[in-house]
Amino acid sequence: MKASHSWVIAVLVVxxxxxxxxxxxxxxxxxxxxxxxxxxxxxxAPPVGSSVRAIVGYDLQDKPVRFEYSTxxxxxxxxxxxxxxxYCSTNWKYWxxxxxxxxxxxxxxxxxxxxxxxxxxxxxxxxxxxxxxxISLEMKIAYNLTTVPTTIVFxxxxxxxxxxxxxxxxxxxxxxxxxxxxxx
Numbered sequence: 001m002k003a004s005h006s007w008v009i010a011v012l013v014v015x016x017x018x019x020x021x022x023x024x025x026x027x028x029x030x031x032x033x034x035x036x037x038x039x040x041x042x043x044x045a046p047p048v049g050s051s052v053r054a055i056v057g058y059d060l061q062d063k064p065v066r067f068e069y070s071t072x073x074x075x076x077x078x079x080x081x082x083x084x085x086x087y088c089s090t091n092w093k094y095w096x097x098x099x100x101x102x103x104x105x106x107x108x109x110x111x112x113x114x115x116x117x118x119x120x121x122x123x124x125x126x127x128x129x130x131x132x133x134x135i136s137l138e139m140k141i142a143y144n145l146t147t148v149p150t151t152i153v154f155x156x157x158x159x160x161x162x163x164x165x166x167x168x169x170x171x172x173x174x175x176x177x178x179x180x181x182x183x184x
Contacts (some may be wrong), residue, residue: 014020029031032107044147045080045163052143055108057133060118064168065133069158075180076106077106080150082113083120087167092124094168098176099126099153105180110135153179 046052052069059065068078079095081088099107108131109116109127118128135145139167153176161179164172 011096020065031146040116044144044165045152046143046145046160048160048163050160052154052160054158055110055133055135055137055138055143057110058114058127059134060116060132062134065145067106067131067133071156073093073156074105075156075161076108076154077102077176078091078108078110078152078154080112080145080148080152082111083116084113087147088149089124091151091167093171095149095151096125097173098180098182101182105182107131108133110145112140112145155179 013094037122038070054069055067057065077098081091107129108127109135111132116134121128140146147165149167151162151168151172152160153162157163162175164176168176
């Protein structure tokens with residue numbers, strides 16, 4: 001019987017060693033993927049802590065427009081979208097919540113496609129905003145505005161306080177509301 005117990009113990013030791021090695025391998029993979037995810041978010045949108053002086057492009061009448069962030073005294077909300085984006089359509093449920101009662105927060109809508117029209121806003125249930133900019137290719141490249149939907153909060157002087165790439169959730173909306181000073 002002692003020989004069979006030794007054999008069982010040896011198998012358990014080998015199994016534990018294999019599990020420990022697999023665990024270490026998985027930890028390294030998680031660390032690598034976490035780093036890669038952070039790099040992807042930095043590629044898709046301006047990273048938190050960076051600065052944006054102004055967003056430049058064209059308004060709904062295709063006239064040049066420039067929205068300054070570097071001179072703002074309050075936090076601003078920037079919503080990057082495309083009228084043909086299915087995820088943007090899903091995100092409007094959350095964006096409408098953010099837009100309700102913003103207490104004077106500057107809100108700028110950025111169109112990544114360059115094809116937005118005033119009629120689009122009625123289809124998503126809001127009036128045509130005062131501040132809409134069709135983002136130029138130069139701005140997309142300069143500020144990593146490549147993925148829609150993206151929600152960004154800029155602080156005074158244009159610093160990026162928060163960036164949310166993709167469809168929001170209730171927790172993200174609460175974070176945005178805190179940053180723009182909206183009463184929850």
